[in-house]
Amino acid sequence: MRHTSFTFSVTELSQLFRAWFAIALAFGILLNGGFALTPKFFFLVVVAAFTVGLGFLLHELAHKAVAVRYGCWAEFRSFDSMLVLAVLMSFFGFILAAPGAVFIQGRVSVSRNGLISAVGPLTNLFLGIVFLLLSFVLSGSLGIIAFYGLMINSWLAIFNLLPILGLDGTKVFRWNKLVYFSMLVFAFGMLGLSYFLNNNV
Numbered sequence: 001m002r003h004t005s006f007t008f009s010v011t012e013l014s015q016l017f018r019a020w021f022a023i024a025l026a027f028g029i030l031l032n033g034g035f036a037l038t039p040k041f042f043f044l045v046v047v048a049a050f051t052v053g054l055g056f057l058l059h060e061l062a063h064k065a066v067a068v069r070y071g072c073w074a075e076f077r078s079f080d081s082m083l084v085l086a087v088l089m090s091f092f093g094f095i096l097a098a099p100g101a102v103f104i105q106g107r108v109s110v111s112r113n114g115l116i117s118a119v120g121p122l123t124n125l126f127l128g129i130v131f132l133l134l135s136f137v138l139s140g141s142l143g144i145i146a147f148y149g150l151m152i153n154s155w156l157a158i159f160n161l162l163p164i165l166g167l168d169g170t171k172v173f174r175w176n177k178l179v180y181f182s183m184l185v186f187a188f189g190m191l192g193l194s195y196f197l198n199n200n201v
Helices: 010-032 039-069 080-090 110-137 140-160 168-175 177-200
Strands: 073-078 100-105
Touching: 010 039, 010 073, 010 080, 039 073, 039 100, 039 110, 039 140, 110 140, 110 168, 110 177, 140 177, 168 177
Parallel strands: none
Antiparallel strands: 073 100
16 A cells, blocks of 8 residues: 655656756756857756746646555656747747646545645745745845746646646636636736736836
């Protein structure tokens, strides 16, 4: 019988790191306008690692934590072909990021499945708020990281809330439509705020 404690196998850790690295690299290339071994490029990869990468990592760990809390086995598995595709697309100025997912085994109700799914986008919204507050007190390079953290985590929440089969939004919508639309409106509000700040600060 598989353990249902919040632990990590060697396989899971290696796949989490692989996905994090690929996402940081892809967004670094995208933000830089191409691949180049320059200080700017390495800085943008670091920015991506602490904004997109952190948002992705904590999103998946939140799913895992709640699933384990409900007595399920849960481990992250990367989608390697999608990671390669994300890096390749970054050279053309856009990214479709589906780095992987937390696979869950165990019996859960519709409401618990909805909660397991909702906690991922909620984590991104929480991170967006944290980055928003940091953007008011940080300046220079750290201020840039905070701004991208707000914008990217808002996008991650919206993307994962899309009611498309396989994404969190489908299960949250099935569980509680009020929660679903409240999260979606808040996510769009955060994204709109990030663009407002970008144009007015």
